[in-house]
Structures are given as structure tokens and as C-alpha cells.
Amino acid sequence: MTCDLSEAQRDASERARRFVTEAILPFAALIDETQTTPQHVLQALRANSWLGAGLPAQWGGGELDPLAYGLAMEQFGWACSSTRTLLTVHNMTAQVILRFGSAQQRERWLPALCSGEKIIAFALTEPGAGSDATGIETEAQPRPGEYRITGTKIWCSYGLAADLYLLFARCEGKPVALLVERESPGLSVEPMQDVFGTRGSMLARLRLDGVEVPVSHRIGAVGAGLSFVANVALDYGRFAVAWGAVGIIRACLDTCVDYASERHQGGAVLAQHQLIRRQLTDTLLAHTTARALCLRSAQLRMAGDPRAASETALAKYHASEAAIRVANDAIALHGANGCSPKFPVSRYLRDATVTGIVEGTREIHQIALASYALQRPYLDD
């Protein structure tokens, strides 16, 4: 798919490439190994205005349009999926405040979220509620002027670094979205470590024991927390994850081309062996197709097309599956070196695997997108 980029979109991609090459890539292996994102990386993200990149200039954001934002996420995904995850979570959650927050919520939170002075995380998953978010058991008990929240949240990406959480609970049986501040009495934030991929994403378990939150911290009506608030955030998240997966595929392609061009076996460089050549072709095809779906998704989002959310899910499903397959092949191409921490390909596979789970698993996408297919969306083209 061809796509003429505007000057601003091309600039966003190039700025992101320069930034991640200088400030992120040199630390990507360390972030993976130490399972944290160093303060100097967080500071560099703030100083270069990446935390608010997708938010309006009115609030201090970078005002990137969806395509420019996606192109930037591609570059971050190329360098370091953990850091890309921070931008994904922060932007998708801040977008909810931008779109559905009250005037008071916007004025209070958006300037600090755009500058990166404060980080926001998304707290939905629970020990007993993953893909079926309707099963959340965290309870928000309504009281005069406030809610009293009790429950546990897990797999909260960058929850350890966050100052604010968009948290989903059940209020008299109905889902509700609430902003919870890190310093709230009764909230404890614990690390979740030794995960398989995106190991530097500072995962947290949140325990809430009677945390009191004012009614003014609610977003949307009671009952709309999942169907609209959570789903809008997850839609933004899927878009960024899809582009991040394209970045992983690109990283695999770069690494495999380098290795196949330099490594000699059987009297010739790997690139001369027919099965390696086939793999390089398949990797290039995966990159081209995944990127084309992401470009289509971005264009539909910019047009406000009702198909955008489903096409974004389609792009995320395809790009994450392709990234997993390509990264697995990249390890094989590297032979034993593929299993060594001296080469990045094992990190690519672990990070790619996570893109196939977050913001909706592969299986959830397979089910949901079948419903979309039954609506014959291609007739609308």
C-alpha cells in the first residue's frame, strides 16, 4: 500500500528514529535484562516530549496525528518494545481523559500527562478477569460524594512508574471507570517480575483496600466503563501495538539481512543459501503486509471512519502474528547465536509474543473479527 506522508508525518518518523537510536537502542538490552526502565530513559522521553506525543498542543502535547503517531510507535517498537509500551499505555489512557473526561479532569491532569511530569497507567486485568473483562470483581462501593474501592489489579504495565491509574471496577453490579491517584491511602503497588517479554515494562500488581475516590474522578456513567471507556482506550492501544509489532518485524529484517550477508557456512554467505533466501523473502513480505494494514488503519482513523476500530484490530492481529513468526524465524536463521543474549533476536521473539496477548489476545481477535467479516466490510471500500 502506498501512502504519501505529510511533512509533519515524515518528520515525526525521522525524529523518533533519531531519538530511539541515540537514547533508547543503546539501553534496550539492559532494560530487558534488568527488568526496569532507567530514570535517564524516562527523563529523555520527557525532555523530548514523547510522553504527550499523541495529545493536543492545547494541553502541551505533540499533536501528532494518528499516522504520525503510528510511525513514531514503529520506530520505538524497532528499538525497544518496553519503552514503546510506556508510550502506548500513557497515551491510550490519557486519550480517554481527553475524549471523555470532564473539563475539570482535563484541566487537572492533561498538562502534567502531556509534559510527562505524571505518568498514567491502565488498570483493568484481575486475577480472575483477563479476556473476559466483564468478570472484574474489584468493587467500587458508592458512598456520599465518593467511591470506596476494594480489589486487586494485575499486569498493570508501567504501574510501578505511574502517578495515576485509570481503574475499572464494579459498582452495584455495573462497570465503572475511575481515576485513582498513586498516593491514595489504601493503595499498594507491588512489582510483578520475571515475565517473558517486554520485561522492562515495570509491571505492577495493585491492591486496593478501601481506597476512597471522589465521584469527580469517575469517567462516563456507571455502566459505561467497559463498553465505551475501556474499549476506546484499548482501541488506541491496539493501534500502537500494531505499529510496534511492525517495528519488531523491521528489527528482525535488519538483523537477518546483516547476519545473512556476513555469516559464511558451506562455503558461501548465508544469503546465498536457498532456504535462507526464502526466509528473507517471507520476512520482507510480512513487513510489507503488516505495515500496509497499519497505514490503512491510520488513514481510516484520520477520516473518522466507523470501520477504524475493526481495521485497527485486524492490523494488530496480523502484525503481532507476523512479528511472532518472523522473530521465531530470525532465531533459526542465527542458529545457536539466536539463543545468545549477544544477539537481540531472542528479545524480539519474547517481545513479539507479548504483542499477541496485550490489548486483546489472538483468540479474542479471531472471534471478534469474524463478526466483522460477516458484516462484509469490504463492500464499503
Added chain:
Amino acid sequence: MDARSQIRAYIRSKIAQPLEDCDDLFDLGLVDSLFGLRLVSFVEQKFGITVDGDDLDIANFCSIDALTAFVTAKGAADGRV
């Protein structure tokens, strides 16, 4: 076409079963997470309105009747419908 006709045509084109204007799309299990987002985008694009936090109520989106009432009231408030 009036708002009701446009909403009815859109939803009926996406849902392969007979549907009355008063049928609750959520109670019938016809709205998954992606279709819910499409409904929001559809009314915003088609009627030039912006769905904000105060509008995020299942009661505004649960049926053709509800959507018609919502876009009519919202559009009137915005001076559009």
C-alpha cells in the same frame, strides 16, 4: 433520510437478523467491543456530533430508538439536527 432511517439502515446492514427499533442491542448480545466503537464513530461521523463523557451511557446506544433520541437531542443542543 431522517436520523432514524439512517441509523436503522446502518444497524440493519451490520446485523444479520430481524430487528425492531425498540430491540435492545446489548441485551440481545449483538454489540461486541468493536461494534460498540463503530456505533460511536458512526453517529459522530454521520450526524456531526461529538460523543463526550456525559453521553457515555448504555441507554443512549442500546437500540435504534435510543440512538435516534440521542442524536436528535445532541444535535439539537449543538444546533445540527
